[in-house]
Amino acid sequence: MGKIRIVKSGDIGVRSVTDQQFLDHANQNNAEFVNRQILLKGNGVPSNITDPAPFGSFYKNNLTGDRYEQRELDPNTNGYDWQLFQTGGAAPGEADRLIEDRPCEPSLVAGDLVHESKTVASGVDKVVNNTDDRLVIGICMGKPSTNVASIMFIGSYTGISGFNTGAKVYCSSTGILTYTLPTTGYVQTLGNTSDGSHMDFRPIMSQILRA
Numbered sequence: 731m732g733k734i735r736i737v738k739s740g741d742i743g744v745r746s747v748t749d750q751q752f753l754d755h756a757n758q759n760n761a762e763f764v765n766r767q768i769l770l771k772g773n774g775v776p777s778n779i780t781d782p783a784p785f786g787s788f789y790k791n792n793l794t795g796d797r798y799e800q801r802e803l804d805p806n807t808n809g810y811d812w813q814l815f816q817t818g819g820a821a822p823g824e825a826d827r828l829i830e831d832r833p834c835e836p837s838l839v840a841g842d843l844v845h846e847s848k849t850v851a852s853g854v855d856k857v858v859n860n861t862d863d864r865l866v867i868g869i870c871m872g873k874p875s876t877n878v879a880s881i882m883f884i885g886s887y888t889g890i891s892g893f894n895t896g897a898k899v900y901c902s903s904t905g906i907l908t909y910t911l912p913t914t915g916y917v918q919t920l921g922n923t924s925d926g927s928h929m930d931f932r933p934i935m936s937q938i939l940r941a
Contacts, residue, residue: 776812785810801831813874827885829871834879841889842870843901843920844881854881857905860915866901866933887931893923899931914940 768787770776776789776798783789789798789812798812815829833853838844845864847853857866868881869889890907893899897909899920909923918937923929 778811781812811874813880828883829880829885830883831874831878832881833877834870834873836876838870838873838879840870840872843905843907844868844870844879854879857901859905860901860903860912860917863916863937865935865937866918866920868933869931882931884932885930887921887929888927890923890929891927893926893929895923895925897923899923899929912940916940 768783770781770783770787770789771792772781772789773793774791775796776791781789783800785800787800789800790796791798796814797816799815800810801813813831816827832844833847833850834844835856838854838856843857843866844854845857845862846867847855848864849855854868854870855864868883869887871880871882873879890899893909898911899907899909899922900912900917901920902908902910903912903915907920907929911917916937916939919934921929921931921933
């Protein structure tokens with residue numbers, strides 16, 4: 731039977747490290763891993779079948795410049811998909827958009843203005859009037875699921891009609907877009923119209939209370 735040799739650290743140049751040094755290296759490795767991003771490119775809208783990628787990956791549509799991120803739709807069902815978060819502005823007269831999926835109430839529909847939610851972390855609430863002291867932050871562009879909404883915070887919006895060209899846009903007393911300056915409630919400029927059916931949505935993050 732062979733002998734077992736005990737090797738001392740000095741025999742092979744092993745150097746001990748303190749707990750703090752170990753933690754510092756571990757934190758550095760974690761930070762470098764988090765900062766790595768997977769970027770895919772292709773001609774067209776991505777799909778999980780032809781363009782699978784881990785959560786947090788990015789995809790750029792070479793034809794339009796649109797950017798997508800692989801996001802979790804519902805943590806309860808482990809659903810995930812590519813979600814549009816910024817358009818390339820390729821269409822004539824269309825500005826870049828900033829779009830993000832947020833938790834929401836089931837009754838929220840496309841076209842609704844939203845506030846930051848007081849009850850749901852990272853969520854949004856529908857704007858129902860202009861007397862709430864919360865700022866209007868975005869517009870619902872659609873819903874990938876019942877309790878998740880795609881919110882546009884900045885960008886070109888076409889969900890209006892009959893507006894005056896070049897007018898400032900506000901939130902009305904009933905919580906919808908209007909080019910008529912409110913006489914009561916909070917006044918917050920949400921953007922300007924480029925014509926009767928298009929507006930540049932860029933809400934000013936301040937408001938004035940009218941009597």
